[in-house]
Amino acid sequence: MPQNVPSFDELMEAAQRSAVHLEMRDQYAVGDEADDFNTWLSTGHRDTDPTSEYWAPWVDMISRAVARGVVVRRARIVSEPVTDYIRYEHAGAVVNVAAGEQVRWLPRPRAVDLMLPGADLWIFDGVQVLFNHFSGDGNWADPDMELRTESSIVKQCADAFEAVWERAIPHDQYEIH
Numbered sequence: 001m002p003q004n005v006p007s008f009d010e011l012m013e014a015a016q017r018s019a020v021h022l023e024m025r026d027q028y029a030v031g032d033e034a035d036d037f038n039t040w041l042s043t044g045h046r047d048t049d050p051t052s053e054y055w056a057p058w059v060d061m062i063s064r065a066v067a068r069g070v071v072v073r074r075a076r077i078v079s080e081p082v083t084d085y086i087r088y089e090h091a092g093a094v095v096n097v098a099a100g101e102q103v104r105w106l107p108r109p110r111a112v113d114l115m116l117p118g119a120d121l122w123i124f125d126g127v128q129v130l131f132n133h134f135s136g137d138g139n140w141a142d143p144d145m146e147l148r149t150e151s152s153i154v155k156q157c158a159d160a161f162e163a164v165w166e167r168a169i170p171h172d173q174y175e176i177h
Contacts, residue, residue, distance in 0.1 A: 005147045008130065010063055010124070012068045015124045019065060021074040022161050023120050037088055046091040047074035057142050059099040066100030073102045075164045077116075080107050082177040087146055093171050102162045104168030107177075119146075121157055140160075 012019060036054055040046045041147040050059040062072055063094040078086050093103045126142060129148045148154070 007060065007146065007147075011122070011124050011128065011130060011147075012065055013037050015065055015070045016068070017070060017125050017151050018123070019070055019072045019125075020158075020165075021072075021121070021155075022117070022121045022164060023074065023076045024116065025120065025134060025138060027085045027138045028134065030140055036138050037085070040091065041084060047086060048095050050095050055095050059095065062096070062099040062101055071102070072100060073104075073161075073165060075104050075106060075161060075168050076105045077108055077111050078163060080109075083174055087176055089098060090174070090176055093109075097171055103171040104165060105171065105174040106164050106168035110167050111125050111164065114160065114167075116164070117157050119160075123158055123161060125156065126158055127154060129154050164166075 008012070022142070031056075036047055036066040047054050049055060063071055074088075076089065082090070085161070090105075096103050120134070124130070127149060131146040131148065133144055133146065135141045
């Protein structure tokens, strides 16, 4: 990202009302979770300790946001049967929820008539969209993030998120298939 664009952490810390996250890939391969994912693949055990070195920074940031009144929602569109990676995400979502996030899952067939953005994204306070760019194998692309503030783009993305959210299944009710 260009130097004058705030980092993700800065955007989250500055959020005052809402932070919503739309995830649409069935596989991610980002390096910062590779060890945890590989451990889960080999043992079936997922780190769900919110105080662990892996989770604590995220839990602290989300907890601070929620404490100041920010509603944090995450919606994931998934193919079924789900990939190993989605199983891994589902197993860890209990920590997202414990930190204060609301998490929902939308099976891909229930999203076919929705107009969706071409990339995963975060929307902060309904005025900024941070697009997350990934390579075909699920790793961060270059550039990995793009911040947009044009009202028409923000509205399109917010409308898409709300359409997904309305149809999606709350985490505690979604069964992995």
